[in-house]
Amino acid sequence: xxxxxxxxxxxxxxxxxxxxxxxxxxxxxxxxxxxxxxxxxxxxxxxxxxxxxxxxxxxxxxxxxxxxxxxxxxxxxxxxxxxxxxxxxxxxxxxxxxxxxxxxxxxxxxxxxxx
Amino acid sequence: xxxxxxxxxxxxxxxxxxxxxxxxxxxxxxxxxxxxxxxxxxxxxxxxxxxxxxxxxxxxxxxxxxxxxxxxxxxxxxxxxxxxxxxxxxxxxxxxxxxxxxxxxxxxxxxxxxxx
Numbered sequence: 091x092x093x094x095x096x097x098x099x100x101x102x103x104x105x106x107x108x109x110x111x112x113x114x115x116x117x118x119x120x121x122x123x124x125x126x127x128x129x130x131x132x133x134x135x136x137x138x139x140x141x142x143x144x145x146x147x148x149x150x151x152x153x154x155x156x157x158x159x160x161x162x163x164x165x166x167x168x169x170x171x172x173x174x175x176x177x178x179x180x181x182x183x184x185x186x187x188x189x190x191x192x193x194x195x196x197x198x199x200x201x202x203x204x205x
Numbered sequence: 206x207x208x209x210x211x212x213x214x215x216x217x218x219x220x221x222x223x224x225x226x227x228x229x230x231x232x233x234x235x236x237x238x239x240x241x242x243x244x245x246x247x248x249x250x251x252x253x254x255x256x257x258x259x260x261x262x263x264x265x266x267x268x269x270x271x272x273x274x275x276x277x278x279x280x281x282x283x284x285x286x287x288x289x290x291x292x293x294x295x296x297x298x299x300x301x302x303x304x305x306x307x308x309x310x311x312x313x314x315x316x317x318x319x320x321x
Contacts (some may be wrong), residue, residue, distance in 0.1 A: 134312040178261040194250070
């Protein structure tokens with residue numbers, strides 16, 4: 091079975107400081123990994139994904155994530171956080187061979203960027 | 206272009222009533238997914254449609270839940286005899302599922318269902 095863990099319910103960071111949101115996963119095969127962001131009363135907005143190739147993936151709004159196979163992690167990062175980055179962030183995994191096209195999501199991490 | 210649209214945006218119903226939630230996917234997307242977001246359960250997969258293939262219903266929580274996709278486009282999620290634990294935000298997503306599982310799912314704004 092595929093699973094995702096986001097160990098932090100909330101991350102607080104000052105504007106301009108680096109932002110990291112942690113994600114670890116468990117799959118039986120090769121993982122396809124995704125990050126989504128959710129603003130209040132909105133659906134999920136795609137940020138980036140890792141399928142194969144370069145372990146460092148760059149996405150929307152200056153976000154990037156690093157795939158680490160040995161640590162089974164896919165942490166989301168942004169070098170300089172903005173107040174507008176305050177939102178709920180979800181990591182998701184897909185193990186296509188074992189579980190088909192469905193995504194399994196982590197519990198979400200709320201990011202609060204303070205001015 | 207237009208994204209995934211869902212209607213209604215909010216639905217309040219009484220326990221025991223049936224409800225229908227609608228999803229209009231991105232034009233040309235062959236795959237359509239329903240997820241449920243609730244405080245207690247987080248984001249959970251419900252059902253997946255891909256072209257003319259039989260849907261993957263493995264996430265439906267009970268036989269009160271059903272979904273159909275007509276003409277390979279619009280989908281309707283039906284919940285019969287609603288219960289208070291059905292209260293949640295129901296999210297629809299679509300993708301260009303060209304095989305292999307590498308596609309990106311794009312989500313609609315959701316329907317917030319409240320069962321009184």
